[in-house]
Amino acid sequence: MNYVIIGNGVSSIGAIEGIRRHDKDxxxxxxxxxxxxxxxxxxxxxxLAGKIGPERLALRGEDYxxxxxxxxxxxxxxxxxxxxxxxxxxxxxxxxxYDRLLIATGGIPFVPPIPGVQxxxxxxxxxxxxxxxxxxxxxxxxxxVVIGGGLIGLKAAESLHDxxxxxxxxxxxxxxxxxxxxxxxxxxxxNRLKNVGIEVNCGVTAKEIQRGKDGHVKGVLLTDGRFLECxxxxxxxxxxxxxxxxxxxxxxxxxxxxxxAKLMTSAKDVYAAGDVAQAMxxxxxEHRVVPIWPNAYNQGYACGRxxxxxxxxxxxxxxxxxxxxYGLPTISVGVVNPPDGDKNYEVxxxxxxxxxxxxxxxxxxxxxxxxxxxxxxxKGGMYTAFIKFEMPLAGEAKDKLINAxxxxxxxxxxxxxxxxxxxxxxxxx
Amino acid sequence: MKRVYPNKDFCIGCxxxxxxxxxxxxxxxxxxxxxxxxRGESGLSSCKHVHEGGPTCVALSCRHCDEPSCVAACISxxxxxxxxxxxxxxxxxxxxxxxxxxxxxxxxxxxxxxLEAKIVKCDLCHDRPGGPACVAACPNKALxxxxx
Numbered sequence: 280m281n282y283v284i285i286g287n288g289v290s291s292i293g294a295i296e297g298i299r300r301h302d303k304d305x306x307x308x309x310x311x312x313x314x315x316x317x318x319x320x321x322x323x324x325x326x327l328a329g330k331i332g333p334e335r336l337a338l339r340g341e342d343y344x345x346x347x348x349x350x351x352x353x354x355x356x357x358x359x360x361x362x363x364x365x366x367x368x369x370x371x372x373x374x375x376x377y378d379r380l381l382i383a384t385g386g387i388p389f390v391p392p393i394p395g396v397q398x399x400x401x402x403x404x405x406x407x408x409x410x411x412x413x414x415x416x417x418x419x420x421x422x423x424v425v426i427g428g429g430l431i432g433l434k435a436a437e438s439l440h441d442x443x444x445x446x447x448x449x450x451x452x453x454x455x456x457x458x459x460x461x462x463x464x465x466x467x468x469x470n471r472l473k474n475v476g477i478e479v480n481c482g483v484t485a486k487e488i489q490r491g492k493d494g495h496v497k498g499v500l501l502t503d504g505r506f507l508e509c510x511x512x513x514x515x516x517x518x519x520x521x522x523x524x525x526x527x528x529x530x531x532x533x534x535x536x537x538x539x540a541k542l543m544t545s546a547k548d549v550y551a552a553g554d555v556a557q558a559m560x561x562x563x564x565e566h567r568v569v570p571i572w573p574n575a576y577n578q579g580y581a582c583g584r585x586x587x588x589x590x591x592x593x594x595x596x597x598x599x600x601x602x603x604x605y606g607l608p609t610i611s612v613g614v615v616n617p618p619d620g621d622k623n624y625e626v627x628x629x630x631x632x633x634x635x636x637x638x639x640x641x642x643x644x645x646x647x648x649x650x651x652x653x654x655x656x657x658k659g660g661m662y663t664a665f666i667k668f669e670m671p672l673a674g675e676a677k678d679k680l681i682n683a684x685x686x687x688x689x690x691x692x693x694x695x696x697x698x699x700x701x702x703x704x705x706x707x708x
Numbered sequence: 709m710k711r712v713y714p715n716k717d718f719c720i721g722c723x724x725x726x727x728x729x730x731x732x733x734x735x736x737x738x739x740x741x742x743x744x745x746x747r748g749e750s751g752l753s754s755c756k757h758v759h760e761g762g763p764t765c766v767a768l769s770c771r772h773c774d775e776p777s778c779v780a781a782c783i784s785x786x787x788x789x790x791x792x793x794x795x796x797x798x799x800x801x802x803x804x805x806x807x808x809x810x811x812x813x814x815x816x817x818x819x820x821x822x823l824e825a826k827i828v829k830c831d832l833c834h835d836r837p838g839g840p841a842c843v844a845a846c847p848n849k850a851l852x853x854x855x856x
Binding site: 293296299319320321322325330331335337338339572573576577580599600601602603608610612656657658659660661663664667668685686687688689695698699700701702703 | 713714715716759761762764766768771775777779780781783784785788789791801802804805806807808810811812813814815816817818819820854856
């Protein structure tokens with residue numbers, strides 16, 4: 280069996296590990312556009328901040344690819360897929376044959392059509408190359424504007440600030456982290472950033488990026504009329520699925536590459552995983568693009584298993600983010616902003632601004648479907664269990680969860696036994 | 709692989725497993741020093757935690773899952789599955805303290821280190837002759853290490 284994986288991020292690592300669970304011998308070829316072995320992409324903010332060195336970026340050990348029988352084609356971009364001939368062509372002029380193909384090309388930064396956005400001094404922050412560029416620049420520049428107050432934007436801002444650059448964030452939404460957080464959690468995080476000296480502006484965005492006669496950026500004109508002088512602009516609005524190669528091959532693409540219950544695309548023996556895939560969401564049952572790290576690994580792993588013939592359905596992804604802002608840890612999982620006025624949801628929120636702690640629990644149909652923790656995050660995983668295993672929480676159990684926190688004795692007895700103390704297999708008894 | 713299985717019907721909540729874990733992971737390998745000195749100085753912590761719910765109690769730690777959520781969530785490669793032993797292994801040097809594993813593990817088996825941006829997680833006492841210290845110390849045989 281010949282496996283080909285386009286993309287060398289965490290989905291690709293998941294796929295290699297999924298394939299090798301079932302098939303120790305098949306040949307695996309990984310085609311990666313970047314010129315390094317798979318690295319922890321979120322670590323680029325730690326690198327830019329100077330918290331870690333480049334030697335800590337690799338996701339797996341040096342012998343990983345050799346040990347797993349993987350041929351790595353780095354610095355190589357896949358240029359086309361022929362689903363009839365079952366081949367992938369590359370920019371190096373190669374044609375690689377596959378029996379099973381995984382498209383895990385990830386996302387590409389979305390750059391909105393702001394006047395002046397094309398040209399010098401505009402940067403993204405999603406790759407190691409971007410981080411290295413910003414590290415080199417950081418000693419030469421004084422001021423930066425970050426457009427976008429999501430995870431990528433905030434981490435770019437924090438890291439540049441750590442390098443001594445004066446940073447201003449602009450965010451169109453009324454709060455930062457509008458995707459995975461609510462207003463109160465967003466405010467706690469924003470306060471932490473403001474306290475260290477990062478300026479946070481919400482409810483405004485860039486109207487125009489103004490440039491001098493030499494073409495270099497002079498500053499950003501905001502929608503409220505203010506002008507922020509700066510040397511560089513980091514555009515961090517978000518990422519969009521990098522699905523061009525699938526579209527051109529005639530594979531069905533909506534927002535991302537559509538996949539079925541086993542993560543196969545509309546083309547036979549072609550699978551998709553990670554930020555490029557539109558896969559099932561556990562809580563809604565709908566197909567969504569949820570560009571988060573654990574989903575990317577899990578989908579890659581599930582693809583790997585199924586490419587190797589396991590025929591197991593993908594259980595669906597759960598949106599989740601864990602991120603700290605200058606030592607303030609935050610976790611957000613599942614549905615955290617239920618639709619306004621929707622009677623199917625019940626929300627319990629506790630804020631302590633003095634202690635900088637916040638906990639929000641969201642219930643639907645007597646089950647926990649989402650939570651946010653800020654500051655005190657230690658019970659995070661225990662809350663996740665109730666969402667992931669869709670445990671019924673009626674009456675007293677729900678009250679206990681709300682008042683005393685999550686506890687393993689609130690689990691249904693069968694799930695508890697199956698998880699912690701399953702019957703010994705007959706052969707072992 | 710052999711995993712540690714807790715039996716809540718036998719657990720009497722004595723916390724001796726926690727102390728044995730603490731001692732096994734201490735520098736001194738001495739219970740009194742581990743508890744009185746190393747806990748405070750280096751943040752030494754037990755990987756095992758006794759959960760109590762009314763009259764019931766049970767001692768839980770990492771299950772070393774076949775397909776662990778923590779490995780999927782780990783952004784640094786610090787948590788990986790060892791294909792040889794089946795253990796879910798933790799490389800402290802690689803860990804950046806992002807707490808993604810703590811969020812993803814539905815078994816609550818991962819704790820923050822009290823002093824450093826690192827995690828505390830069961831390693832099955834892999835380099836301890838005689839196997840996991842918690843199992844050896846349990847006075848009521850509520851913890852068993854076996855193949856299931």
